[in-house]
Amino acid sequence: MKVAVVSQRYGQAINGGAELHARYIAEHLARHATVEVLTTCAADYVTWRNELPEGLEQVNGLPVRRFRVARERDPLAFAQLSARVFDARHSIADELAWLAAEGPTSPALVKYIRRHAHDFDFLIFFSYRYYHAYHGIRAAGRRSILVPTAERDSTIGLSIFRPIFSGVRALMYNSPEERAMIHAVAANEDVPGAVVGVGSDVPSNPQPGRFRQKHGLQGPFAVYVGRIDENKGCKELFAFFETYLRETTGRLSLVLIGNSLLPIPKHPRIRHLGFLEDADKFDAIAASELLIMPSYFESLSMVALEAWALGRPVLANGRCDVLKGQSIRSNAGLYYENEEEFVAALRALEQNRWLTGSLGRNGRQFFREHYEWSVIEGKYTDMLERLGREPDDSQTIAPLPGWLARRRRDCLAGSEIVAGLPSGPGRLVAAHRIEPRETNPEEREAAGVELPAASPPASGHQPRGRFRGRRGYHRPRSGQPGRRSSR
Amino acid sequence: MPDFNVRADSVNVEQIMEQIRARIREKRGVDYTEQQIRELAAVKLERFLDPSGVRSDLLEQFRKVQPPYSPPELPNYAFEEATLYESHRGPLRFVRRLLNPILKLFFNPNPLIQALHIQSQLNTTNAQRETERRGLDQLHFEVLHNLVIETTRMSIEIKNLKMRVESLTGRLEFNERRARALESVVAYRPSTGDRVEPVQRPAVPQAEAGAMQASPQGAATPPNAGAPEGPGQRSRRRRRRRGRRGGGSAVGLMGSGAPAQAGGAVETASPSAGGESDSGPHAEFDAPDAREPDAPSEPSDEQ
Numbered sequence: 001m002k003v004a005v006v007s008q009r010y011g012q013a014i015n016g017g018a019e020l021h022a023r024y025i026a027e028h029l030a031r032h033a034t035v036e037v038l039t040t041c042a043a044d045y046v047t048w049r050n051e052l053p054e055g056l057e058q059v060n061g062l063p064v065r066r067f068r069v070a071r072e073r074d075p076l077a078f079a080q081l082s083a084r085v086f087d088a089r090h091s092i093a094d095e096l097a098w099l100a101a102e103g104p105t106s107p108a109l110v111k112y113i114r115r116h117a118h119d120f121d122f123l124i125f126f127s128y129r130y131y132h133a134y135h136g137i138r139a140a141g142r143r144s145i146l147v148p149t150a151e152r153d154s155t156i157g158l159s160i161f162r163p164i165f166s167g168v169r170a171l172m173y174n175s176p177e178e179r180a181m182i183h184a185v186a187a188n189e190d191v192p193g194a195v196v197g198v199g200s201d202v203p204s205n206p207q208p209g210r211f212r213q214k215h216g217l218q219g220p221f222a223v224y225v226g227r228i229d230e231n232k233g234c235k236e237l238f239a240f241f242e243t244y245l246r247e248t249t250g251r252l253s254l255v256l257i258g259n260s261l262l263p264i265p266k267h268p269r270i271r272h273l274g275f276l277e278d279a280d281k282f283d284a285i286a287a288s289e290l291l292i293m294p295s296y297f298e299s300l301s302m303v304a305l306e307a308w309a310l311g312r313p314v315l316a317n318g319r320c321d322v323l324k325g326q327s328i329r330s331n332a333g334l335y336y337e338n339e340e341e342f343v344a345a346l347r348a349l350e351q352n353r354w355l356t357g358s359l360g361r362n363g364r365q366f367f368r369e370h371y372e373w374s375v376i377e378g379k380y381t382d383m384l385e386r387l388g389r390e391p392d393d394s395q396t397i398a399p400l401p402g403w404l405a406r407r408r409r410d411c412l413a414g415s416e417i418v419a420g421l422p423s424g425p426g427r428l429v430a431a432h433r434i435e436p437r438e439t440n441p442e443e444r445e446a447a448g449v450e451l452p453a454a455s456p457p458a459s460g461h462q463p464r465g466r467f468r469g470r471r472g473y474h475r476p477r478s479g480q481p482g483r484r485s486s487r
Numbered sequence: 488m489p490d491f492n493v494r495a496d497s498v499n500v501e502q503i504m505e506q507i508r509a510r511i512r513e514k515r516g517v518d519y520t521e522q523q524i525r526e527l528a529a530v531k532l533e534r535f536l537d538p539s540g541v542r543s544d545l546l547e548q549f550r551k552v553q554p555p556y557s558p559p560e561l562p563n564y565a566f567e568e569a570t571l572y573e574s575h576r577g578p579l580r581f582v583r584r585l586l587n588p589i590l591k592l593f594f595n596p597n598p599l600i601q602a603l604h605i606q607s608q609l610n611t612t613n614a615q616r617e618t619e620r621r622g623l624d625q626l627h628f629e630v631l632h633n634l635v636i637e638t639t640r641m642s643i644e645i646k647n648l649k650m651r652v653e654s655l656t657g658r659l660e661f662n663e664r665r666a667r668a669l670e671s672v673v674a675y676r677p678s679t680g681d682r683v684e685p686v687q688r689p690a691v692p693q694a695e696a697g698a699m700q701a702s703p704q705g706a707a708t709p710p711n712a713g714a715p716e717g718p719g720q721r722s723r724r725r726r727r728r729r730g731r732r733g734g735g736s737a738v739g740l741m742g743s744g745a746p747a748q749a750g751g752a753v754e755t756a757s758p759s760a761g762g763e764s765d766s767g768p769h770a771e772f773d774a775p776d777a778r779e780p781d782a783p784s785e786p787s788d789e790q
Contacts, residue, residue, distance in 0.1 A: 318504075331500050334507075344507045358498040 001033040001384060004123040006113070008104050008130045010039035010064055011052065017302060018149045021198045022126040025147070025380065027060055028199070028373055029124075032381050036120075037064040038113065040104045040132065047072045048104040067109035077101050086154040086414040092406045095160045105131050114139035122384060124172075128164060129155045137164050142392050144168045145383070150178050151297040152321060157417030160400075162186045167397030169387055172196045172380070174300035176329075177321040184421050194383055197300050199373040202309040203279070208287030211280060215273055220350065221253040222315070223288035225281055225303045226295070228260035228272070233294030233317055238265050240294075240342040245269060248343060250350050254292075257284055286310050289356065290349050298322045305371050308332050308363025313356055315345055321423055332363030545632045556621040563610045566603040571596060 007022035014020070022037075029035050037059070041050040048069045056065050081098040084090050109132055117123060117140040125133040125140075128148040137144040146168045150156050165171065165186035171193040173179040183189050212218070222241075228234045234256075241254050242265060253269040257276050264272045276284065285291060291307035293316040301323055304314045314333030316323035318341070327333035334349060336342040349356050369375070400406060564570065572583040590596070 328500055331498050334500060334504060340511045341504075341507060344511055345504075348503070348507060355498065355503070359500075362498060 001121045001388070002036070002119065003029060003033045003384070004036050004038050004113075004120045005029070005126070006038045006109075006123055006132060006136050007126045008040060008132050009042055009045060010037050010059065010066075011043065012059060014043060016045055017300075018127045018147075020302070021147070021149065021300075023060075024198055024200075025124070025376075026062055028377050029380055030062055032377065033121075033384070035062055037062055038109060038123075038136075039064060039066055040069050040106045040109060041066045042069050042104050046075075065112070067106045067112060069104045069106050070108075071103075071105055073103045074101065085158060085411075088413055089409055090411050090413070091409045092159055092401060092411060094409075095158050095411065096400075096406075098158075099131055099134055099160065102129070103131055107135075110135040110139050117141065117143055121388065122169070125168075128161055134160065134164060137168055138397060141396060142167075142169050145170045145172060145387075147172045147174075148178065148182060149174060149299045150182060151299050152177075152181060152418065152421070152423075153297055154414035154418050156181060156185055156421075157412070157414035159411045163398035166191060169392065170194075170383055172383065174198070175322045175325060177325045178299050181321075181421055185417070192383070192387065194379050196376055196379045197305070197371055198302060199371050199376045200302060200306050200309060201373075202306055202367075203282050206282045206286035206310060208283055211283035211287045214280075215255075215271075217253075217255065217271070217287070219251055219253060220289045221255045221271075221287075222290050222292050222346070223255045223257065223284050224292050224294070225257045225285065227258050228256055228262050228264070230262060231295075231297070233296050234262055236317075237292060237294035238262075238270070240336075240339050241270065242267065243339055244343045244346055248347055250347055252289060252346065252350055255284065255288065257281060282306065282310065285312055288312060290315055290346075293317060293320075293323055295323070296320050301326065304333070305367055308360075309367040309371070311360035311364045313349060313359035313363060315342070315349060324424075330363055330366035332359045332366055334359075543632060543636050545635065546629060549628050549632075553624075556618070558614055558618055561610075561614075563614070564603070564607050566600065566607040568600055570603075571600060 005022055005026040007019055009016065009019045010023060010026075011019075012023075014023075026035050026037050040048065041052045041054050042048040043051040049072055050068050052066055054066050054068050056063055058064065078098075078101040081094065081101050085095050085098045113123065113136045120143060122145050123136070123140045123143050124145045124147060125137055126147045126149060127133055128146060128150060133146065137146065144167075146164070148165070148171060155161075162185060165182050166188040168191065171179075171182065171188070171191055173182070173193055173195045174197050176195055179193060179195055224234070224237065226232055237254075244250060244252070245267065253271060256264065256270070256272040257274070257280075259275050260272060264270060273284075285303075285307050290313045291304065293301050293304050293314055295301070296317055296319055298320050299322060301316075304316065304323065304326060307314050308330060314323075314327060316327050316333050316335045318324045318327075318335035318337040323333075324335045327335050334345040336345050349359075572580065572587065574580045574583065
């Protein structure tokens with residue numbers, strides 16, 4: 001079987017969440033199939049500047065084919081178009097312009113996919129929101145498998161992506177919440193899909209003592225790993241942690257690992273260590289009491305999975321459905337939705353060694369059962385084999401509407417659509433929740449997922465919004481929503 | 488979260504979060520939503536907390552806004568009977584007077600003259616009144632200003648008094664609780680009037696006497712042995728017995744580290760101060776909270 005992995009950026013030095021995800025999957029799938037990576041020459045996700053050489057090269061033993069980006073991103077134009085499509089009524093042409101402005105605009109990559117798609121059995125596209133995935137999927141047609149890495153932001157509300165979600169051959173979701181959200185947006189329940197996520201190569205014997213010695217850390221601490229950015233909820237984290245320091249007699253310090261785009265508060269118990277190598281990162285997590293994940297938007301938190309793999313509990317932002325859902329499903333983390341809950345949960349974790357230990361054990365078990373590489377690889381290979389066996393008898397991806405219809409300003413604002421999406425964490429079926437010493441691992445292996453949308457109305461997770469149940473482009477004025485999508 | 492409880496062998500994150508939230512609600516007293524809390528936080532604090540400190544620049548503002556009044560210089564006619572026919576030209580005045588009877592054939596000018604005369608007088612009166620009113624306005628405003636200040640002071644004082652009443656009520660309740668708690672553990676000590684002189688006993692060795700002094704409640708001879716029972720004495724004895732059986736010491740109950748006074752009437756029925764007391768299962772949790780900062784730590788007035 002020959003598989004192409006298509007990603008916006010690719011390389012050993014590229015550590016973005018989706019890009020790392022793509023690399024891990026490509027490298028692990030290479031054990032079961034012939035894998036080629038198609039990507040751009042860009043290394044920076046903001047400018048998409050061509051920094052890497054065009055053409056074929058080998059990365060960790062895999063052939064990687066790079067294509068040039070035709071133009072760098074213009075931040076001003078992108079911001080203006082973003083405001084238009086996210087906050088106001090707009091047209092499909094506006095959305096396409098937004099996509100081109102976002103990038104990485106690489107017509108050469110799309111052209112290659114169009115010409116050579118039949119050379120591959122399947123093409124696995126990462127990150128639905130970028131130019132390469134949208135146009136690449138249209139070029140590859142029904143050989144496309146999408147790993148959406150979708151977050152609950154306004155982009156998911158854009159009309160152009162609905163035919164993509166409905167038209168690909170299969171979807172590999174990161175979490176039940178992501179699946180519920182995409183089902184609500186695109187009504188694509190009939191498209192084969194699996195909640196997979198990604199594994200991580202966590203060392204079996206991290207060295208917490210070495211880390212403490214190297215960085216001169218004493219006393220218990222909570223760790224944050226990731227980009228230190230307001231978008232990641234770090235500003236709120238600083239405010240909440242300062243309240244914890246002010247109001248309680250707790251002994252925890254906060255250790256920050258990652259590049260900072262924010263000023264770090266000056267406090268002796270808040271330490272910023274900058275970007276660290278993977279080994280140091282794992283040592284830091286192992287040395288910590290807990291990991292804090294303050295992000296509002298996550299499709300899958302790899303660092304939370306790594307903390308669980310190392311037996312550390314997680315304190316997550318409960319306003320992020322995915323993180324909250326992961327915490328509940330794993331029974332391995334607490335979550336907060338305001339300052340008081342943050343402080344109280346932090347104190348609970350700090351003071352209850354038994355609780356911390358139990359959560360850590362649950363986390364380790366959760367990781368082992370759902371995110372070990374053997375499990376992830378199995379889910380991918382099962383899906384590829386299933387798709388290879390089943391005849392492709394369904395429809396193709398809905399084409400774009402005509403020139404005039406594309407310019408009709410009748411698409412709802414992205415933020416408006418997102419506001420109507422179902423929210424709340426997805427839940428594992430109660431019998432398969434992670435409960436130490438009580439459940440059968442074999443049963444958990446086959447754990448089903450109860451989706452919020454499928455819950456009874458009392459759960460409050462019924463999808464809202466007028467787009468529910470439609471496929472293709474959303475046309476609120478037409479009254480026949482499916483009609484234009486089939487043009 | 489010292490009161491946070493995890494008892495089960497398996498962890499349920501949702502239950503833990505529910506417990507944490509319940510604890511937060513308990514602390515807050517009222518289950519406000521985040522929005523309500525923000526609204527409350529946005530409310531400005533009252534500016535005047537000390538009623539005597541209330542000052543107002545209302546009057547100055549009024550004086551600034553009001554320019555000094557100068558009555559308008561409008562002509563006012565002294566309208567008399569002949570005013571209509573007046574002229575500074577003599578012949579014209581004569582002709583008008585001559586033709587006056589003919590004019591009166593067409594209409595009667597007398598009511599007109601009368602009305603204008605009255606109007607003239609009214610104008611004069613109004614001008615005078617306006618000037619007087621402007622002067623009075625200043626006075627009215629000053630009175631109003633003083634009233635506003637006094638009302639504000641009074642409302643602040645009422646609030647202060649209300650708070651004081653609430654505080655006193657709390658103290659009173661606390662004292663009542665304290666008195667009840669002390670009553671249940673404090674032994675009866677007869678007053679000097681009730682005390683009967685002990686029977687003359689043979690001299691005891693000094694060491695033995697010292698030991699007896701150190702533990703008066705353990706003395707073999709009751710202080711009022713042989714005396715008739717005084718009023719309420721039976722119930723006091725009953726209380727004392729109850730105290731011996733299960734009641735913790737007052738010191739222990741109140742959470743104070745001060746030792747019982749030697750030779751005093753306080754009985755330490757149980758050797759452990761934190762032992763079970765009559766105050767219920769939450770006694771050791773409630774007692775420190777119930778104490779007010781300025782409350783005495785030793786139950787001195789009962790002894």
